[in-house]
Amino acid sequence: MWETISKSISDATGIELVIRGHQSLSGGCTNQSYRVETDDHIFFVKRHQEVMAPMFQAEFEALKELESTQTIKVPTPICWGAGEGHAWLVTSFLDLKACKGDALFELGRQLASLHKIQQPYFGWKRDNTIGITKQPNPPSRDWVSFWRTHRLEWQFKLARDKGQSFSGADALLNGMGRLFDHYDPQPSLIHGDLWSGNIAALSDATPVIFDPAGYYGDPEAEFGIIEMFGGFGRSFFQGYESMRPQHAGFSRRLPLYRLFHELNHYN
Structure with a gap:
């Protein structure tokens, strides 16, 4: 699966990338979430069953629309895809903290x-x-x-x-x-x-x-x-x-x- 996601990211960015490691993250209510590393980049990946691909496609398009307004920061959407029984959404990885003050x-x-x-x-x-x-x-x-x-x-x-x-x-x-x-x-x-x-x-x-x-x-x-x-x-x-x-x-x-x-x- 990770090889397929690597290709999906490479196709979207135009940069040949190979995933070197991934770390499972907590906090997601419905999806499995990961911090994914290549040689020079870090991405955020959400994964679900392949049948949920339309959900990720819609989220990808919503993030693009929100980002295009230049009013408020969102993770940059990179790609979405499905295969091998899984669906995924890839965005930029942001080092986040609590929103306060x-x-x-x-x-x-x-x-x-x-x-x-x-x-x-x-x-x-x-x-x-x-x-x-x-x-x-x-x-x-x-x-x-x-x-x-x-x-x-x-x-x-x-x-x-x-x-x-x-x-x-x-x-x-x-x-x-x-x-x-x-x-x-x-x-x-x-x-x-x-x-x-x-x-x-x-x-x-x-x-x-x-x-x-x-x-x-x-x-x-x-x-x-x-x-x-x-x-x-x-x-x-x-x-x-x-x-x-x-x-x-x-x-x-x-x-x-x-x-x-x-x-x-x-x-």
């Missing part, structure tokens, strides 16, 4: 800058995954309809398929539009799965985000999982709101965005 404030500022990147429609150019769960991203001009159908209804369906029931789901879905009566979100690029385990910093306090489940949506949707798990600290929110103050009604809409992540973690 000034780095959290700057993370907030840079995330707000990312959220200013817009396109004409909600969704993305392809479906992707959040964790290992499929995430539909068809283009839509109507945010409320998109969130209702392709986030909440989708997750409710997955949960019902596992035998769960939700007595108030229909009322919630039918009434959620009222939360947007005086708020018209624009399709903005978001990370999509920005919990504290997907942020870090470099030694110079440059913030880094990774493991995206990105698409174009309401920037407020980014905060559902942030609020769910916490760990960002007051300085992060101060940095964000110094660039992009939250709109009226944010606190009323936030449970709607948190619900999606709660359902996803159940599923």
Whole structure:
């Protein structure tokens, strides 16, 4: 397998590389992760079963899109591939530390800058995954309809398929539009799965985000999982709101965005 990954990296970089060693890393929730060394380079490799190749392809494309905005640091995507029963994603290796203090404030500022990147429609150019769960991203001009159908209804369906029931789901879905009566979100690029385990910093306090489940949506949707798990600290929110103050009604809409992540973690 490592010989095949070596060739994949060589084809992507145009440099003949041979993997000399690999070290298993901890911390991944769904994948096996490695620090991989060649004679002159160090890479980060994530590996899963071959059937998960589309997940890595989507993550590769999301990292490319995030990196192209030049708003916030992400690992540089190198290549992805599949073979011999495995799928893999290769990125630059970054020596990361905890994101705290000034780095959290700057993370907030840079995330707000990312959220200013817009396109004409909600969704993305392809479906992707959040964790290992499929995430539909068809283009839509109507945010409320998109969130209702392709986030909440989708997750409710997955949960019902596992035998769960939700007595108030229909009322919630039918009434959620009222939360947007005086708020018209624009399709903005978001990370999509920005919990504290997907942020870090470099030694110079440059913030880094990774493991995206990105698409174009309401920037407020980014905060559902942030609020769910916490760990960002007051300085992060101060940095964000110094660039992009939250709109009226944010606190009323936030449970709607948190619900999606709660359902996803159940599923």
